[in-house]
Amino acid sequence: MIRTSLAILAAAGLSLVQPAFGQSDDKTLGTVHFETSCNPEAQKLFDRGMLYQHSFWYRASQREFEGVLKADPQCGIADWGIALSLLWNPHTPPPAKNLAEGAAALAKAKSIGAKTQRERDYIDALSAMYADYDKVDHRTRMLAYTKAMEQLAQRYPDDDEAQIYYALALNTSASPSDKTYANQLKGAAILEVIAKRQPQHPGVAHYLIHLYDYPAIADKGLEAARRYAKIAPAAAHAQHMPSHIFTRVGYWKESIASNVESVRVAKAARESSDELHAMDYLVYAYLQLGQDDKAKAVIDEMNTVQGFAETFVAGPYAMAASPARYAVERGDWKAAAELQVRPGPLANVQAITYFARALGAARSGNPEAAKDDIAKLGELRDKLRDAKDAYWSEQVDIQQQVASAWVLDAEGKHDDALKAMSAAADAEDRTEKHPVTPGVPKPARELYGEMLLEHGDAKEALAAFEATLKKEPNRLGAYVGAAKAADSAGDKAKARDYYEKIVAIADGADTSRTEIADARAYLKNP
Template identity: 85%
Template sequence: MIKTPLAIAATAAAGLSFAQPALGQSNDEKLGTVHFETSCKSDAQKLFDRGMLYQHSFWYRASQRVFEDVLKADPECGIAYWGIALSLLWNPHVPAPAKNLAEGVAVLATAKTVGAKTQRERDYLDALSAMYADYEKVDHRTRMQAYTKAMEQLAQRYPDDDEAQIYYALALNTSALPSDKTYANQLKGAAILEPIAIRQPQHPGVAHYLIHLYDYPPIAEKGLEAARRYARVAPASAHAQHMPSHIFTRVGYWKESIASNVESSRVANADKEGHDQLHAMDYLVYAYLQLGQDEKAAAVIGEMNAVTGFTETFIAGPYALAASPARYAVERGDWKAAAALQVRASPLAHVQAVTHFARALGAARSGNPEAAKADIAKLAELRDKLRDAKDAYWSEQVDIQRQVATAWMLYAEGKRDDALKVMSAAADAEDKTEKHPVTPGVPKPARELYGVMLLDSGNARDALVAFEATLKKEPNRLGAYVGAARAAEKSGESAKAHEYYSKVVAIADAADNTRTEVTDARAFLTKR
């Protein structure tokens, strides 16, 4: 029997010198070093610091349990309620489920009753309250901006409190506008954290949040040091093993991304953290596809279907389960498979949209524009649902998917000029925003698909421009290199064609034999 990549990794992991602990019992030395000063009893202080280790690696179930243990050790430790409420928000890059928000409001109300012993602790509780205030009426982004302002004031009030500075830097990132290509918030946050990284090199949150702050194409290389450090600082954390791949994906280091996510998936599986496991596996599928190793990508997708222990109302797990099969079909150009994808039931509109997009694109590219129309209509419906929910980011992303699918539907109907206009507009729209941290990337960039359409239309020179623009934003994408090579060859730019075909072979030297584009690249280079 052929072992899958993750099965091989699991076998190897069995020989490691330490076993993975149960939830909330990880060796603190393998999670980094954090000290958050409190007014609580000494035993409670030690527990509080442990809770912060989990919290800074987004290990929320564990952190919440430890903060609850803090209250058992010291019932008057009011700041522990801050830790519980912070844990209930889960990943700060996405809205927390309504159930969690309701629980958090109750926790903060209890904190007011119990009281915190110092003004600093009361200020922490007040700042976090901004994330919960009127959550039934006020949208996530507005509350996030209010929280960021509150954290700015907290950081200014306590300039020597590294934890206040760290959480302010994180808030700057999560509240940044996806359309701000100056990355002002992100660079400001990074400038706060870089000096702390020197003072506290073993702090998991500092390395973690620097990765998020640098997780953007023009500044990604700045995050390489933090990426490599975080994995070493917190080897017992699945998220810490995964996070380096955010930067590796941005710079096109596919083998490094694979190593990162194989380990992350193993640790998450051992700790029964379904969201972390599926999130890592989606990044793993993306990286394998960039190397042309489709069998390995397919094996991971097969394993994903057996993962449990995730929540349908939280995006990470459900998104991965929808996105990986979509990207597997679309990246390989298997349009019939894309058109036949089944929409997985989900309460999240943006999760459903991924599959409807792949289905519509698959139908159109298979020469069946009529079949694409139903899924395009569904994308419009899901976009409107997200708009009604005041989710500006995801409604825009789904609308870009609708535009891309519409362009290819028009193209399949023979309306090439109209199709190219719509496809160009979709690529422009996508370039003005940013990918979400929940995903390594869209199933296929709109700019890359625009290049494909231009090349198919006989406009090789403009296609080459589109593919090169894609590569500037997303280095080492195999499909973009293949497109650039073919466009350069058809444009008569032999030097560029040789350069790009060489890149194809270098990246995908170990690709599956079914990847004919790699075989074609080798054939071109052999003739030269």
């Protein structure tokens, strides 16, 4: 599947740069200059490290910063770069080992010293992210770091790097329940100005995508999305990131092209976590087009990927989420119930499989089996709460609510089931998806629509499906549900409109997707 897609991309004339790890031509990574007081050779290496860092290529950036210290052992800001690299993706807590190593790097930076107050201030600001890391939870430290970066940005208003990292911190510290997106829009306003001044800066385009990666404001990120891949064609993350926006606006073919290229670049660079992350987005996009065979081929390929860290969420999440979404999106409830839980240390990752199993068991008529998996979800939620992981504990709680609602339905308690499912959908609507995922296996609001439709409430079901589509445009399952609900409600014009959308979006769907054939048959009737 991937080889075929690559051939198409090559024919289209898209970049097929194949860098070795840490050996990309700087021109294929963008342009960054971070002024330091280090010697000229060290300065050149430092800028190169920042090129990698701004595209979340952490192993490469850390290696470059270590090279800076070899070129100039008195360059204390290089240890700041090492500590920054060890945080990995700032949207997720880094492994404990990284925190210990990063704290040691910052202590070394302070010991070596920095020749300018600005460099000392950068070191002090990042120290807020590491302070008492073994006692204070990640979010509290992130908020402290954001405050420190705000002060740094105010102190150096003409320093673009300070402004850029402050904008990124505004995003990573934003509350997932803030639907005004105040932090995100504030950060984006900072970066949009810098983008005009530094159009080839990889971090500016990259972080704009993250800042706009929300349904209500995603269309604002299309320009940055289309620009970032061209700025840094040698970075796997730069090829993948446009698909965050493409997914939010339902541009499935563009998302596929983006992630096919990302997979290829990540594989060439031996970056397994990036490879798997892009593959999960690929699976999601293929399923929205009804191209199940291609989605399955990606999953099969994922099972051959090795070398990713089990303690860093991107790789393990993809390995758990893709098989779950493959079963759930297709309504293969028996397969969902039989999914095997991958062993691993991350509670939020294991929860994905237990959720799919519980939902599958309940919807295939085995509520008792579902209850065992629901109990496991409760244990994982409590484990995350004890770890003060508010976001993921809430997500697992929502998963438990959804699965419990379908158990009630399977037991014939239909009114209670609908009430519980409505509450779960409301809870999910109040939060946001995490950047590690293109989306949940199936939105709670869409599942609520399916339950309503099964019980003959077509009008309310249509409202649920349309609400899903407003938040998650061009979801195939929501279009199918909306078409059926509109038809059952007697709104033939609206039903026809949705059936036309199904055929348009999934014209190349596999023949096993009977709902596409049903849509074509419906449209043949006058």
